[in-house]
Amino acid sequence: MSDAPLLEVKNLSKIFDLTEAAWLAALTGRSRLLLPAVDGVSFSIPKGKTFGLVGESGSGKSTVARMTVGLMQPSNGSITFDGKPVSAPGGGRGIGRGRLQMIFQDPFASLNPRWRVVDIIGEALLRKGMRDSLARAKRAGELLDQVGLVAVDGEKFPHEFSGGQRQRISIARALASEPEFLVCDEPTSALDVSVQAQILNLMKDLQDELGLTYLFISHNLAVIAHVSDVVGVMYLGRLVEVAEKKQLFKAPQHPYTRMLLDAIPRLDMTTRERSHVVGEVANPMSRPPGCHYHPRCPFANKRCKSEDPKLKGAANFAAACHGVEEGRLPAWAAAAE
Amino acid sequence: MSALLEVKNLSVEIPTRRHLLVPVDDVSFDIAPGEILGVVGESGAGKSLTGAAVIGLLEPPGRIGGGEIRLEGKRIDNLKYRELRRIRGAAIGMIFQDPLTSLNPLYTIGRQLSETLRTHQPLSETAAKARAIELLDEVGIPAASERIGQYPHQFSGGMRQRVVIALALANNPKLIIADEPTTALDVSVQAQIINLLKRLAADNGAAIMLISHDMGVIAETCDRVAVMYAGRIVEIGAVRNVVQAPNHPYTQGLMASIPRLGKDDARLAHIKGSMPRPTDIPQGCAFHPRCPKRFEPCDQKRPELMKGDSSQAACWLLQREADQ
Ligand SMILES: Nc1ncnc2c1ncn2[C@@H]1O[C@H](COP(=O)(O)OP(=O)(O)OP(=O)(O)O)[C@@H](O)[C@H]1O
Ligand SMILES: Nc1ncnc2c1ncn2[C@@H]1O[C@H](COP(=O)(O)OP(=O)(O)OP(=O)(O)O)[C@@H](O)[C@H]1O
Ligand code: SF4
Ligand SMILES: [Mg+2]
Ligand SMILES: [Mg+2]
Numbered sequence: 011m012s013d014a015p016l017l018e019v020k021n022l023s024k025i026f027d028l029t030e031a032a033w034l035a036a037l038t039g040r041s042r043l044l045l046p047a048v049d050g051v052s053f054s055i056p057k058g059k060t061f062g063l064v065g066e067s068g069s070g071k072s073t074v075a076r077m078t079v080g081l082m083q084p085s086n087g088s089i090t091f092d093g094k095p096v097s098a099p100g101g102g103r104g105i106g107r108g109r110l111q112m113i114f115q116d117p118f119a120s121l122n123p124r125w126r127v128v129d130i131i132g133e134a135l136l137r138k139g140m141r142d143s144l145a146r147a148k149r150a151g152e153l154l155d156q157v158g159l160v161a162v163d164g165e166k167f168p169h170e171f172s173g174g175q176r177q178r179i180s181i182a183r184a185l186a187s188e189p190e191f192l193v194c195d196e197p198t199s200a201l202d203v204s205v206q207a208q209i210l211n212l213m214k215d216l217q218d219e220l221g222l223t224y225l226f227i228s229h230n231l232a233v234i235a236h237v238s239d240v241v242g243v244m245y246l247g248r249l250v251e252v253a254e255k256k257q258l259f260k261a262p263q264h265p266y267t268r269m270l271l272d273a274i275p276r277l278d279m280t281t282r283e284r285s286h287v288v289g290e291v292a293n294p295m296s297r298p299p300g301c302h303y304h305p306r307c308p309f310a311n312k313r314c315k316s317e318d319p320k321l322k323g324a325a326n327f328a329a330a331c332h333g334v335e336e337g338r339l340p341a342w343a344a345a346a347e
Numbered sequence: 348m349s350a351l352l353e354v355k356n357l358s359v360e361i362p363t364r365r366h367l368l369v370p371v372d373d374v375s376f377d378i379a380p381g382e383i384l385g386v387v388g389e390s391g392a393g394k395s396l397t398g399a400a401v402i403g404l405l406e407p408p409g410r411i412g413g414g415e416i417r418l419e420g421k422r423i424d425n426l427k428y429r430e431l432r433r434i435r436g437a438a439i440g441m442i443f444q445d446p447l448t449s450l451n452p453l454y455t456i457g458r459q460l461s462e463t464l465r466t467h468q469p470l471s472e473t474a475a476k477a478r479a480i481e482l483l484d485e486v487g488i489p490a491a492s493e494r495i496g497q498y499p500h501q502f503s504g505g506m507r508q509r510v511v512i513a514l515a516l517a518n519n520p521k522l523i524i525a526d527e528p529t530t531a532l533d534v535s536v537q538a539q540i541i542n543l544l545k546r547l548a549a550d551n552g553a554a555i556m557l558i559s560h561d562m563g564v565i566a567e568t569c570d571r572v573a574v575m576y577a578g579r580i581v582e583i584g585a586v587r588n589v590v591q592a593p594n595h596p597y598t599q600g601l602m603a604s605i606p607r608l609g610k611d612d613a614r615l616a617h618i619k620g621s622m623p624r625p626t627d628i629p630q631g632c633a634f635h636p637r638c639p640k641r642f643e644p645c646d647q648k649r650p651e652l653m654k655g656d657s658s659q660a661a662c663w664l665l666q667r668e669a670d671q
Contacts, residue, residue, distance in 0.1 A: 066533050068506050200527070202387070202601065205390050269535065273534040275534070
C-alpha cells in the first residue's frame with residue numbers, strides 16, 4: 011500500500027489548562043483558564059513528501075509538532091504513523107524510537123551543556139545499537155561534516171558554538187538515528203542564508219536518497235515555498251488553508267494567507283514602511299466567535315461573525331472561509347517582487 | 348551629526364587550553380543617533396560577540412583584547428562593573444539571540460518586567476505593572492493584562508521573543524543591540540517589531556544595531572549594513588547599495604543564496620566550503636579559499652576596507668579596479 015499516507019493526523023486538539031491550581035479555582039468560584047492551542051487539525055503526509063506549516067506566532071504549530079512525534083499527549087484526536095498510533099491515550103508507544111525525530115525551534119535549550127558534541131550525537135547512535143565507540147566517533151564526524159561543521163568540532167561543548175552552529179549540531183543529532191520522519195521546527199532560522207541553502211539542499215538530498223518525510227515549520231515563506239509539496243496555514247489553533255505549494259503562493263484563497271503573503275519583507279523595498287499589516291494580533295485566550303479571523307478580515311460579513319467556517323475543498327486545495335465558499339472574494343493580485 | 352556609538356579597532360579574545368582565539372578581529376564602525384545599522388554574515392562570524400563586547404557582556408573567559416568603545420563620546424569599555432551596569436540598564440537595551448536564557452523560568456512575565464522597570468525608574472508597584480502591560484501591548488502580546496501572571500514556558504517561542512524585546516525597551520534606551528530579534532516571529536508580528544524599532548530610532552533618536560540573517564528584514568529596516576566574515580567586517584555601506592550591488596565576493600555569494608518566492612529551483616545556490624574556525628584563519632583574505640574570484644595577492648596579504656563605488660569592502664578586487 012504505497013499511497014497510504016505515512017503520517018495521518020485526524021481532528022487533533024490540545025487544550026492547556028492555565029489555571030494555577032484547579033482546586034483554588036473551584037474554591038474561589040473563578041472560572042478555569044483554558045487555552046485551546048490546537049483545535050481540530052487534520053492533515054496527512056505521504057511518504058517522501060514535505061508538508062509545510064506556517065501561521066501566526068502562537069497559532070499552535072510547535073504544539074502540533076510535539077504531538078506528532080509523541081512528546082505531548084493530544085487532548086483529542088489521533089495521530090497514526092505507518093498505520094500505528096503515535097501515542098495512545100493510555101501512554102503506550104506503538105512506534106519504535108528513532109523513526110520519528112524532531113529538530114527543535116530552540117537549539118539553545120535542546121543540547122545538554124555538559125556533554126561534548128561527539129557524545130550528544132553518539133548517544134543517538136548508541137540508541138540505534140552502535141556499540142563500538144570508535145565507530146560512533148567516526149560516524150559523528152561524518153554527520154558533522156554533512157551539516158557543514160568539521161569532525162574536530164566534536165570535541166567541543168555546545169557553549170563554544172554560535173547560535174547557527176548549535177542548530178547544525180541538533181540537525182546532525184536528529185540525522186544520527188536515521189529517522190524516516192523528521193519534524194523540523196524552524197530548523198534554519200538561526201542560520202545565515204548560505205548555510206541555510208546548504209542545509210536545505212542536504213535535506214532535499216536525504217529525501218531523494220532515503221525517502222525521508224518532513225513536517226517543516228517556518229516563518230520564512232520563501233523557505234516554505236522552496237521545501238514544501240503541500241502547505242498548511244494555521245490561525246489560532248485551526249488550519250485555515252491547505253493547498254499544493256504552487257497553488258498557495260500563486261492564488262492564496264484565505265484572507266489570512268493573503269495578508270501573510272503581503273507582509274513578506276522584500277529585498278527591493280529598501281526602507282519602505284510596511285502598510286499591509288492590518289488589525290490586532292489574535293488572542294488565543296478569547297477567540298472571536300465564528301471565523302477567528304473576522305475582526306481583522308476586510309471581507310467579514312454577518313455570517314463570518316457567528317458561524318465557524320469549515321475546511322472545505324479537496325485534500326490539497328481547501329480553505330476554511332465563508333467568503334471563499336460564497337465566491338465573493340476578489341481575485342488575488344500579488345504585490346510585485 | 349556625531350556618532351552615538353563609536354567602535355574602534357575592537358577585538359575579542361577567548362583563551363582556550365590550546366589557543367588564544369580572536370573571534371572578533373579589528374572591527375570598527377559607528378552608529379549615529381536615529382540610525383539603524385544592520386549586521387549580517389556567516390553563522391559564527393562574530394556578530395553576537397561583537398554585540399556582547401559593545402555592552403560589556405562578554406562571557407568569561409571571553410574578553411576585549413583591544414580597541415575602544417565610546418557611547419556619546421565617553422569610553423565604556425574600561426568602566427568598573429557597577430558603573431557599566433548602571434549605564435547598561437538605563438541607556439542600553441539588549442535583545443539576546445536566545446529568548447529563553449534572558450528570561451527567568453521561575454518568575455512570571457509581569458514580575459520580570461516590573462523589576463526591570465523599577466530598578467531604573469522611580470515607579471510604584473502599580474505604576475510599574477501598568478507600564479509592563481503597556482509594553483507587552485506595544486510588542487504585540489494579545490490580552491497582555493491576562494497573560495502577565497504567566498511563566499515563560501507557557502508562552503510560544505515567538506511570544507517569549509516579544510517579551511525579551513519588551514524588557515530591552517523598558518527604560519527607553521539610547522542604544523539598542525538587537526540580536527536576531529525577529530527570527531522566531533511570523534511576518535506580520537515581524538512587521539510590527541520592525542515598525543517599533545524604526546519608530547524608536549526616528550522619534551527617540553535611538554541608535555540601533557540590528558543583527559539578522561533575514562536580508563529582507565535588513566533591507567526594510569536599516570540605513571547601513573555591515574557584513575562580517577571570520578571575525579572581520581568585509582563590507583559596509585548604505586543598505587541599498589550593499590543589497591543591490593555588493594562589492595565583496597562573500598556578500599555576492601550571500602545574496603545569491605537567498606531563496607526567493609517565484610524562483611523555482613530544485614537546489615539553492617550556496618557558497619562552497621565552510622568558514623574557517625577562529626583556530627585556523629588562513630593568511631591573506633580569510634575568504635580566499637572559497638572565493639571564485641581570487642587572484643595573486645589574496646592568499647598573501649590581508650585586505651583592509653577600501654572605498655568602492657557603492658560601499659567599502661575589504662577585497663583586493665577594489666584595489667585592482669582603482670589601479671586600472
Ligand atoms: N506548555 C504550555 N503550557 C501552556 N500553554 C502553552 C504551552 N505551550 C504552548 N502554550 C500556548 O499554546 C499556544 C500555541 O503555542 P505554540 O508554541 O504551539 O505556538 P507556535 O505556533 O509554535 O508559535 P511560534 O511561531 O511563536 O513558535 C500559545 O498561546 C502558547 O502560549
Ligand atoms: N566560549 C567560547 N569558546 C570558544 N569559542 C567561542 C566561544 N563563544 C563563541 N565562540 C566562537 O566564536 C565565533 C563567533 O561566535 P558568535 O556567537 O559571535 O557568532 P555569530 O556571528 O553571532 O553567529 P550566529 O549567526 O550563528 O549567531 C564562533 O566561531 C564561535 O564558535
Ligand atoms: S470567513 Fe469571513 S472573516 Fe473569515 S476569513 Fe473568510 S471572509 Fe474573512
Ligand atoms: Mg513554535
Ligand atoms: Mg549570534
